[in-house]
Amino acid sequence: MLKFPMSKQAGFTLVELVTTIILISILAVVVLPRLFTQSSYSAYSLRNEFIGELRQVQQKALNNTDRCFRVAVSNTGYQVSQFSTRTDTVCTGTALSPNPLYSQAFQGGAQLVLVSTNSTNFTLDFDSLGRLFPTCNGSCIRVTANDTVLINVSSEGYIYAN
Structure with a gap:
């Protein structure tokens, strides 16, 4: 009768394999698209x-009627000035x-x-009643x-998302 030496079995269990596959699939679906492309979430x-x-x-x-606050928008960003x-x-x-x-x-x-002029360079001022100009x-x-x-503004000055 032949006797074979006992060798240690090496490998992964089914639970370890399934857990690894689930973690990799979560990363592939959630994280990787955000790393390689810009998400529409940015808009x-x-x-x-x-x-x-x-x-x-x-x-x-509205609170400082003696001063004026302006939002100036350009191609590269926006700034608020007084x-x-x-x-x-x-x-x-x-x-x-x-x-x-x-x-x-x-x-x-x-x-x-700015939708009315289709311009990326514009300024926005508010009157003393909080209405937007232009x-x-x-x-x-x-x-x-x-x-x-889109960003909507009502004639009374209420600013809201569409």
């Missing part, structure tokens, strides 16, 4: 961020500070477009990244 997050910024500037304009005076609807005079109160750069080719009612600003979403 939604930029829209929400810009709505928040507009509402904050609107509140500053001016010494205003007419009924437009900021006039000189900026109170050479540096903007807030500045934000766009990333990944995102941009904001006057807008409905879809006013288009946010473009991998997806396109």
Whole structure:
């Protein structure tokens, strides 16, 4: 009778293999697309961020009727500045500070477009009642990244997502 030496079995159990496959599939579905492409989530997050910024500037304009607050949008980003005076609807005079109160750069080719003029370079001022100038009612600003979403402004000045 032949005797074979006992060798240690090496390998993975079925539970270990299934767990590894599940973890790799979760990573492939959730994490990897975000690493290799820009998600359309960026358009939604930029829209929400810009709505928040507009509402904050609107509140500053309502609370400081002797000053004017402006949001200036360009191809590369936007900034908020404070001016010494205003007419009924437009900021006039000189900026109170050479540096903007807030500045934000766009990333990944995102941009904001004023729908009425189809321009990526524009300024937004608020009158003492919180209404936006240039006057807008409905879809006013288009946010473009991998997806396109809109920012609406009512004639009374309410800013909301579409």
